[in-house]
Amino acid sequence: MTDEPTPDERDNELASLLEVPPLDGDARRRLVSRAIDEVRPASASRRPARALLAVAAVVVALVLLGVGVYAVVGRGGGTESATRAPAPKAATPGGATTSPDASPGAESAAGIRDLGDLGDVSNPATLRRAVGARLDQPPASARAAAPACLARAAAGDPPPSAYGTGTYRGRPVLVLLMPRSGDHTTAELLDVGTCRTVSVRDLG
Amino acid sequence: MTSRSRAADAPNTDDALVTRARAGDERALETLLDRHADRIHAICRRVLGNPDDALDATQEALIAVARGVSKFDGRSTFTTWLYRVATNAALDEGRRLARRPRPVETPPERAGDVSPEDAVGARIDIDAALAALPEEFRVAVVLRDLCDLDYAEIAGVLGVPPGTVRSRIARGRAALADALGNPDRREERPSTQTTPMEP
Numbered sequence: 237m238t239d240e241p242t243p244d245e246r247d248n249e250l251a252s253l254l255e256v257p258p259l260d261g262d263a264r265r266r267l268v269s270r271a272i273d274e275v276r277p278a279s280a281s282r283r284p285a286r287a288l289l290a291v292a293a294v295v296v297a298l299v300l301l302g303v304g305v306y307a308v309v310g311r312g313g314g315t316e317s318a319t320r321a322p323a324p325k326a327a328t329p330g331g332a333t334t335s336p337d338a339s340p341g342a343e344s345a346a347g348i349r350d351l352g353d354l355g356d357v358s359n360p361a362t363l364r365r366a367v368g369a370r371l372d373q374p375p376a377s378a379r380a381a382a383p384a385c386l387a388r389a390a391a392g393d394p395p396p397s398a399y400g401t402g403t404y405r406g407r408p409v410l411v412l413l414m415p416r417s418g419d420h421t422t423a424e425l426l427d428v429g430t431c432r433t434v435s436v437r438d439l440g
Numbered sequence: 441m442t443s444r445s446r447a448a449d450a451p452n453t454d455d456a457l458v459t460r461a462r463a464g465d466e467r468a469l470e471t472l473l474d475r476h477a478d479r480i481h482a483i484c485r486r487v488l489g490n491p492d493d494a495l496d497a498t499q500e501a502l503i504a505v506a507r508g509v510s511k512f513d514g515r516s517t518f519t520t521w522l523y524r525v526a527t528n529a530a531l532d533e534g535r536r537l538a539r540r541p542r543p544v545e546t547p548p549e550r551a552g553d554v555s556p557e558d559a560v561g562a563r564i565d566i567d568a569a570l571a572a573l574p575e576e577f578r579v580a581v582v583l584r585d586l587c588d589l590d591y592a593e594i595a596g597v598l599g600v601p602p603g604t605v606r607s608r609i610a611r612g613r614a615a616l617a618d619a620l621g622n623p624d625r626r627e628e629r630p631s632t633q634t635t636p637m638e639p
């Protein structure tokens with residue numbers, strides 16, 4: 237290897253110009269966790285399945301409890317049709333009722349502002365404008381069916397502060413606004429088919 | 441001793457983490473990615489010049505590392521392999537972007553577009569100076585001066601002979617010196633024209 241050139245000295249002046257500030261801690265953790273998720277598709281898909289099973293188990297337990305209570309109360313009141321009574325609906329704190337089979341996505345979307353359709357968000361400037369315009373408007377009512385990927389994102393730490401939909405390089409995406417330290421916000425673009433992050437944009 | 445405490449006692453050198461990651465230790469892989477994410481991002485940032493594109497490329501590079509670590513054979517150092525993955529991710533992203541029209545509203549600033557009045561005494565953005573460089577010069581300079589790889593390592597990353605690496609670095613530095621307005625360096629550097637490389 238004697239014919240190899242001897243490495244010149246590193247250009248320290250240039251090196252200092254080329255240095256890049258370290259990634260924001262949140263951004264780095266998110267990038268790393270997405271990469272880790274990529275190499276465990278099986279276990280990653282098992283995790284939400286487990287969560288769904290847990291939710292289903294709780295719902296079934298509540299239904300059975302409700303049936304039992306109804307049967308006891310019904311017998312005490314002299315009715316004999318207790319066993320034919322329909323399963324009661326789960327009561328919300330506000331007194332409204334929801335169907336026991338309400339999707340976890342709809343539940344998780346509660347409290348996360350829906351920005352609606354943001355259009356083509358491939359270009360960062362367009363994305364920033366669309367998000368800024370929607371945030372300046374009064375909140376609209378959330379859509380009836382929350383996007384499927386939202387449930388998983390809403391369970392994250394931190395959860396998104398708002399979400400919208402759009403297209404990124406021609407494919408439909410869910411846009412999640414993620415609060416970061418120092419009053420910064422990033423927009424995470426998730427492919428709606430795979431819930432994979434396809435882009436992360438700094439909104440400032 | 442529990443497996444958790446054994447893991448905590450395990451050495452955290454890159455080689456040890458790679459070995460554990462290859463054996464399926466997710467925590468080791470996570471530590472490895474977290475440790476090198478900033479450097480990967482720096483490479484992508486300097487090769488691509490745009491912060492948003494750099495984040496996209498960084499994500500792709502981290503995914504490629506996570507997927508590829510099980511196939512890392514140790515013939516080069518881990519960091520050399522890592523830098524190769526990061527460089528390829530950045531170049532791939534750059535080529536993908538080049539196939540798409542850039543938005544008119546945010547044209548990339550180039551060193552040559554700066555008026556003489558602005559250039560005199562003003563700090564010219566390193567991104568603009570790098571953007572004016574041919575890609576092969578830019579990558580070679582980034583790997584040498586940002587990552588501190590030697591010529592042989594850069595030759596391994598880029599798959600070109602060390603002599604070509606030397607030439608690209610010299611030409612790249614000369615072009616940057618011109619763009620950054622450092623006349624002292626211009627004299628000692630070769631022409632910045634893109635001419636055929638020596639083998």
